Amino acid sequence: MIKLVLFDCGGVVMKADDAHIKARWAAKYGLTTEELRRILWESEGCRLSEIGEISDHAYWESLASQFPLATPQELQVMRAELWGAFAVNPRVLAWVDRMRAHYRVALLSNASDVIAPLLEQHGLTAHLDAIYISCDLGVTKPDAGIFLKVLRTEGVAAHEALFIDDRAESVAAAAAQGMHILWYVGEDELDRQLQVYLPTEQPASSMQEGEHAAPV
Known part of the structure; x- marks a missing residue:
């Protein structure tokens, strides 16, 4: 789960x-x-x-x-x-809020110390349960160490975490640790993929017989 x-x-x-x-x-x-x-x-x-x-x-x-x-x-x-030039992606932020109604939601980013004030400036900190930045962890994605540090801090097993990133090497590294992964390629695909993680919003009656809502 x-x-x-x-x-x-x-x-x-x-x-x-x-x-x-x-x-x-x-x-x-x-x-x-x-x-x-x-x-x-x-x-x-x-x-x-x-x-x-x-x-x-x-x-x-x-x-x-x-x-x-x-x-x-x-x-x-x-x-x-x-x-x-950075701005919030409103469609992804909407998913942050929707997922937060069901799960603990955090940010995991490769960035320098400039990112913390940037997140605050754009009002993102209030939408997240935790923020993990590589400059604080001393290691960057796709190194396995960054995922292990976050999982240990959060007290969850790899199979209990879902990681979403736009870089193939980062999602591959997370998958190698046993995490669920989504490779972000755009908002429309994200909409489709994340729906399966919101079972309460997908009544069983709307599914075909024999179909299962399994994570991608």
Whole structure:
């Protein structure tokens, strides 16, 4: 029986409308958007910020060596614009609230210390029973350790938890620990998949004979 539902943050509960921002900054420094993405999110500094070894502010300061033409002020403007592009996904948030009526619901995200004030700013903390951020746990998805830490803290077995994420490697890692998983590919598919976890909203009379509402 499911007792805990874990939602990813970036790309699921929150989404960033930032393509135009990335394109503008990439063009400014003579980069492609893919090159900019790799510099920003695949650097050692990013990894360190996501496991809590350095702050998000310090990480962005460290990027000066990657952007020799940029001033420190420009890098902080880029940082503010990219984080500011995040907004709550209302359809997913509605599912957070619906699931919370039946289960304990938490957030599990790879992020630096910037995420806590961002969640508060968007009013998300009030919708969640717990928030687990990689910078506080010292480990990131898809490492098995992050799932084991959360399960241990919550006092639930792996088969009692459902994990929802938009990254294939993260859902595969959760599944390897024995957790129920949903690979988030869009709101319509999420609507279909999560219905089976709300048995009280699916009367037995509405099902075909021999059909069972089993988790996907």
